[in-house]
Amino acid sequence: MTGTGAPPFAVISGAQVQQALRGRERQITELVEDTYRLHGAGDSVNPPSYFLRFPDRPSARIIALPASIGGKVRVDGLKWISSFPENVAAGIPRASAVLILNDHDTGYPFACLESSIISATRTAASAALAADWLTRGRTRPARVGFFGTGLIARYIHTFLAGTGWSFDEIGVHDLSADSGAGFRGYLEETGTAGRITGYEDAEQLIRSSDLVVFATIAGEPHVSDLSWFEHNPVVLHVSLRDLAPEILLASTNLVDDVEHCLKASTSPHLAEQLTGGRDFLAGTLDDVMSGRVTVPAGRPVVFSPFGLGVLDLAVGKYVYDEVRSSGELHVIDDFFHELRRHAPGPA
Numbered sequence: 001m002t003g004t005g006a007p008p009f010a011v012i013s014g015a016q017v018q019q020a021l022r023g024r025e026r027q028i029t030e031l032v033e034d035t036y037r038l039h040g041a042g043d044s045v046n047p048p049s050y051f052l053r054f055p056d057r058p059s060a061r062i063i064a065l066p067a068s069i070g071g072k073v074r075v076d077g078l079k080w081i082s083s084f085p086e087n088v089a090a091g092i093p094r095a096s097a098v099l100i101l102n103d104h105d106t107g108y109p110f111a112c113l114e115s116s117i118i119s120a121t122r123t124a125a126s127a128a129l130a131a132d133w134l135t136r137g138r139t140r141p142a143r144v145g146f147f148g149t150g151l152i153a154r155y156i157h158t159f160l161a162g163t164g165w166s167f168d169e170i171g172v173h174d175l176s177a178d179s180g181a182g183f184r185g186y187l188e189e190t191g192t193a194g195r196i197t198g199y200e201d202a203e204q205l206i207r208s209s210d211l212v213v214f215a216t217i218a219g220e221p222h223v224s225d226l227s228w229f230e231h232n233p234v235v236l237h238v239s240l241r242d243l244a245p246e247i248l249l250a251s252t253n254l255v256d257d258v259e260h261c262l263k264a265s266t267s268p269h270l271a272e273q274l275t276g277g278r279d280f281l282a283g284t285l286d287d288v289m290s291g292r293v294t295v296p297a298g299r300p301v302v303f304s305p306f307g308l309g310v311l312d313l314a315v316g317k318y319v320y321d322e323v324r325s326s327g328e329l330h331v332i333d334d335f336f337h338e339l340r341r342h343a344p345g346p347a
């Protein structure tokens with residue numbers, strides 16, 4: 001933000017966000033990789049997320065994710081994201097969100113973006129990035145299983161496909177028959193080549209998948225049988241609370257950020273409480289990407305990403321730049337009005 005006069009403030013709609021991100025799976029996955037590297041190098045500020053919960057609506061929450069990122073992105077901001085699981089029965093998605101971007105030099109907010117799409121996109125890009133790095137050095141999985149098939153599962157599939165993955169077998173498991181059918185419908189519409197199988201039995205889904213994606217809304221572990229993992233799959237544990245700590249203790253565990261992930265009753269947090277330490281963690285995805293950690297064969301691998309605000313900022317700034325360069329930025333005139341310290345603003 002330079003020059004004089006009122007700093008411009010823009011509002012970017014979900015339609016504009018989707019337009020800016022559509023078909024960009026490779027670029028966004030690279031952007032997420034760069035952002036993890038920047039975060040790993042310390043060129044970010046990413047304090048703990050703040051969870052707002054309600055005694056009268058125990059299943060709901062709104063999370064604040066403040067963050068600051070350096071490098072070429074160089075922006076501060078906040079994602080404010082609600083999760084109201086009952087929305088799904090009412091026909092609208094569980095999560096809704098906005099992202100505020102703040103100028104690095106003045107602190108002025110300069111954009112408010114619809115952010116459920118940005119959030120799903122950065123989550124899916126992170127999952128696709130992890131799938132790539134954590135399967136290097138082993139046979140690339142040709143059988144994927146989706147455990148929980150809502151919006152995030154759909155985005156993860158889109159990002160896997162958009163970054164070059166193809167599967168012979170796609171397994172689908174969800175407690176809700178409607179969700180399972182909706183996801184299968186999406187897969188069929190995309191013309192995916194693999195054979196699609198619905199599994200009522202969770203065990204069969206896991207045993208039939210070398211890459212397993214957890215995207216449920218489980219609040220506590222519901223998968224605890226170690227023998228289901230004896231074929232050593234790579235597990236993208238995106239919903240964070242599905243696996244009993246015993247499964248983690250028998251696996252190689254990677255996270256996005258250690259301090260973030262060992263909070264809020266995630267499965268890694270439960271494993272820390274059970275063992276009284278963090279030895280069960282191999283490191284972060286950035287450790288793997290930078291060669292500091294090697295993923296051994298012969299064990300399941302579990303990636304539990306807490307979801308970092310810096311990713312939202314990086315993807316949000318990408319969207320902002322795209323919309324601005326297309327000339328489609330909707331600036332709200334006079335948003336900041338009181339701009340002279342000792343004189344009243346114009347009438």
Ligand SMILES: NC(=O)c1ccc[n+]([C@@H]2O[C@H](COP(=O)([O-])OP(=O)(O)OC[C@H]3O[C@@H](n4cnc5c(N)ncnc54)[C@H](O)[C@@H]3O)[C@@H](O)[C@H]2O)c1
Nearest residue numbers: 123148150151152174175176179215216217239305306307
């Ligand atoms: N780690 C991250 O960065 C990150 C980011 C975004 C979302 N998430 C998480 O991803 C998850 C999925 O989000 P969504 O928007 O797709 O939700 P959603 O409500 O659209 O879908 C969740 C699906 O999981 C199913 N489900 C719930 N419990 C299940 C169980 N025990 N077994 C099988 N299926 C079950 C539901 O029926 C539903 O179809 C949420 O837990 C969310 O918090 C994580």
